[in-house]
Amino acid sequence: MTYLYLKAIHIIFVVSWMAGLFYIVRLFIYHVEANERPEQERITLQKQFEIMQHKLWYIITTPAMVLSVLAGIGMIWLNPALLSMNWMLVKLAFVLGLLIYHFICQNIINKLKRGVFSWTSTQLRFWNELATIFLVAIVFTVILKSAVDWIYGLTGLIAFSAVIMTAVKVYKYYRLKGK
Numbered sequence: 604m605t606y607l608y609l610k611a612i613h614i615i616f617v618v619s620w621m622a623g624l625f626y627i628v629r630l631f632i633y634h635v636e637a638n639e640r641p642e643q644e645r646i647t648l649q650k651q652f653e654i655m656q657h658k659l660w661y662i663i664t665t666p667a668m669v670l671s672v673l674a675g676i677g678m679i680w681l682n683p684a685l686l687s688m689n690w691m692l693v694k695l696a697f698v699l700g701l702l703i704y705h706f707i708c709q710n711i712i713n714k715l716k717r718g719v720f721s722w723t724s725t726q727l728r729f730w731n732e733l734a735t736i737f738l739v740a741i742v743f744t745v746i747l748k749s750a751v752d753w754i755y756g757l758t759g760l761i762a763f764s765a766v767i768m769t770a771v772k773v774y775k776y777y778r779l780k781g782k
Contacts, residue, residue, distance in 0.1 A: 606681045613674035616667045620705075621738055623664025627708055628731035630656050634715050635724045649715075656712050668705055672698075690748040694741055701737045725775055732767040739763060 630652055637648035675698070678685070685691045714721060722730070740760055747756070 606678060609674045609677045609681065613671055613678060616670040616674060619667035620664060620671050621734065623659055623667060624701075624705065624708065624734045625731065627656060627659055627664060627712070628727055628734070630659065631708075631711055631715065631722070632724045632727045632731070635720055635722065635727060638720060653716055656715070660709070660712055664705075665709075668702070672702075688748070690744055694744045697737055697741045697744065701734070701741070704734060704737065725771075728771045728775070729768060732764075732771060735767060736760065736764050 634649060634652040634656070637645050637652065639645075640648060711722065743756065743760075
């Protein structure tokens with residue numbers, strides 16, 4: 604029964620973590636785009652985005668990441684046979700990628716707080732879609748387990764990534780056209 608409680612906690616906090624990751628990058632985009640505003644408006648917006656980013660990151664996103672990881676570790680501790688399953692190893696590789704993504708976002712927060720804008724809003728839009736790709740890869744890996752044909756799965760993930768990246772470029776085109 605403990606395993607099922609941990610699984611429920613894991614799912615709840617993964618959802619919270621992903622919501623935080625999706626929203627934080629949107630805040631980065633707005634923060635960067637505030638540079639295009641008149642000085643007083645830019646200063647006001649960027650201060651507000653810093654507050655929002657700080658609260659989202661430290662009150663929701665990072666605690667949710669920690670609880671997701673701890674619940675996942677707890678499930679593996681209760682059922683170490685999971686580590687002998689290929690799908691779990693693939694999932695853990697994607698989770699490692701998501702953790703790296705998380706800490707790169709942390710770095711972006713720190714840079715924006717110092718007034719360093721090393722990413723454009725378009726680059727951040729592409730970056731935002733990477734979290735979606737990780738989410739799709741993890742969910743399909745967990746749900747399909749050994750039924751996954753890895754070649755088709757990888758091909759599908761690449762195609763899905765291409766569609767998302769194309770959508771970002773199309774959005775940018777129409778956004779710039781509308782200005």
